[in-house]
Amino acid sequence: MTDFLSTGTLPDEYRELALTVRDFARQVVAPVAAKHDAEHSFPYEVVAGMADMGLFGLPFPEEYGGMGGDYFALCLALEELGKVDQSVAITLEAGVSLGAMPIYRFGNDKQKQEWLPQLTSGRSLAAFGLTEPGAGSDAGGTRTTAVRDGDDWIINGSKQFITNSGTDITRLVTVTAVTGQVDGKKEISTILVPTDTPGFVAEPAYNKVGWNASDTHPLSFTDVRVPQENLLGERGRGYANFLRILDEGRIAIAALAVGAAQGCVDESVRYASERDAFGQAIGRNQAIAFKIARMEARAHAARTAYYDAAALMLAGKPFKKQASIAKLVASEAAMDNSRDATQIFGGYGFMNEYAVARHYRDSKILEIGEGTTEVQLMLIGRELGL
Ligand SMILES: Cc1cc2nc3c(=O)[nH]c(=O)nc-3n(C[C@H](O)[C@H](O)[C@H](O)COP(=O)(O)OP(=O)(O)OC[C@H]3O[C@@H](n4cnc5c(N)ncnc54)[C@H](O)[C@@H]3O)c2cc1C
Numbered sequence: 129m130t131d132f133l134s135t136g137t138l139p140d141e142y143r144e145l146a147l148t149v150r151d152f153a154r155q156v157v158a159p160v161a162a163k164h165d166a167e168h169s170f171p172y173e174v175v176a177g178m179a180d181m182g183l184f185g186l187p188f189p190e191e192y193g194g195m196g197g198d199y200f201a202l203c204l205a206l207e208e209l210g211k212v213d214q215s216v217a218i219t220l221e222a223g224v225s226l227g228a229m230p231i232y233r234f235g236n237d238k239q240k241q242e243w244l245p246q247l248t249s250g251r252s253l254a255a256f257g258l259t260e261p262g263a264g265s266d267a268g269g270t271r272t273t274a275v276r277d278g279d280d281w282i283i284n285g286s287k288q289f290i291t292n293s294g295t296d297i298t299r300l301v302t303v304t305a306v307t308g309q310v311d312g313k314k315e316i317s318t319i320l321v322p323t324d325t326p327g328f329v330a331e332p333a334y335n336k337v338g339w340n341a342s343d344t345h346p347l348s349f350t351d352v353r354v355p356q357e358n359l360l361g362e363r364g365r366g367y368a369n370f371l372r373i374l375d376e377g378r379i380a381i382a383a384l385a386v387g388a389a390q391g392c393v394d395e396s397v398r399y400a401s402e403r404d405a406f407g408q409a410i411g412r413n414q415a416i417a418f419k420i421a422r423m424e425a426r427a428h429a430a431r432t433a434y435y436d437a438a439a440l441m442l443a444g445k446p447f448k449k450q451a452s453i454a455k456l457v458a459s460e461a462a463m464d465n466s467r468d469a470t471q472i473f474g475g476y477g478f479m480n481e482y483a484v485a486r487h488y489r490d491s492k493i494l495e496i497g498e499g500t501t502e503v504q505l506m507l508i509g510r511e512l513g514l
Pocket of ligand 1: 222226255256257258259263264265266288289290291292336339344493496497498499500501502503
């Protein structure tokens with residue numbers, strides 16, 4: 129990996145990975161995407177396939193069962209999956225960057241040995257519980273509490289909209305909780321909660337607008353007792369650690385969104401060449417060709433933005449602003465491209481079994497999850513000293 133990445137000259141190992149995931153997305157993911165979307169079913173067979181390919185272990189060292197790759201490799205995989213099925217892509221994104229990564233970044237040896245091999249293999253999933261009914265963008269508003277009782281923590285509270293938190297293979301939820309007060313401010317820490325702990329409940333799944341094959345639940349915690357060694361990272365550093373995880377996660381979400389934006393371009397080029405109206409292919413009309421050209425430009429500009437953020441991150445340089453910019457422009461590109469693609473498909477674009485219709489419903493959450501558009505603007509403004 130160099131600190132220079134171009135959308136035109138990917139080093140061979142990255143190129144090969146992207147092509148392998150592209151094949152998998154076309155041959156395994158695409159044929160069942162509409163079915164899982166319609167049935168709101170979690171794609172266990174697809175997840176098992178991604179696990180066999182090692183995708184859940186991409187950015188982790190081999191000593192923890194990983195593939196020894198890096199975060200950019202994960203992004204390339206997410207872009208390819210995002211072209212075809214955002215639900216599958218977000219399952220991988222959340223499993224790796226929100227599920228396993230906090231343990232890799234902040235866990236002690238024992239926690240890493242216990243959890244990482246099963247998470248990097250894709251045999252188990254971990255979820256990331258930050259958002260609460262009263263605390264989303266303002267995550268410091270956390271109300272869930274963890275109180276010390278002898279050698280244990282007792283956790284009470286609730287979390288909301290948590291991805292991968294209720295599947296048959298979910299084994300762990302990492303939660304933020306208030307563990308005390310320091311200088312009149314909440315002390316927020318992060319605690320590992322195995323999902324078989326009494327008092328932990330994944331409530332029934334949400335009925336969402338999109339990402340229907342992705343698993344999302346409200347969670348409740350009633351006198352959930354876990355040993356004190358389940359504290360992840362330093363006591364009181366939970367909020368700061370989660371912010372670091374979210375900064376990285378924004379690059380991954382941007383990659384997924386670029387995939388969605390590009391998937392809409394690819395579908396539109398094909399359809400505009402095949403669909404005839406008034407005696408010629410609709411793509412012969414400049415109004416349609418210009419629309420698709422603009423879609424391509426949005427996808428390309430957003431890809432450049434996430435490549436840049438990833439290159440800075442891997443080079444150990446500050447990347448917070450670039451990650452927010454990438455997330456902002458890529459999520460808007462996905463939303464704009466899915467709207468344009470739906471228009472190009474005409475009435476077919478409004479039929480759920482068409483990929484562009486799914487992208488139209490799926491893309492909206494890209495402007496909301498892992499920091500809304502307004503939060504990205506706040507972060508970019510802050511980086512500019514405003
Ligand atoms: C499908 C899905 C999956 C998710 N997965 C996870 C997960 O795995 N883990 C997790 O912890 N969370 C998850 N989330 C939660 C997600 O991160 C939050 O929904 C998001 O951060 C926004 O929080 P909120 O919904 O509370 O909205 P709010 O914070 O209440 O915001 C409402 C609106 O107000 C705007 N706003 C808020 N403050 C300001 C301000 N200061 N200036 C201008 N505008 C402002 C926001 O931008 C937004 O438009 C998921 C959400 C969804 C829908």
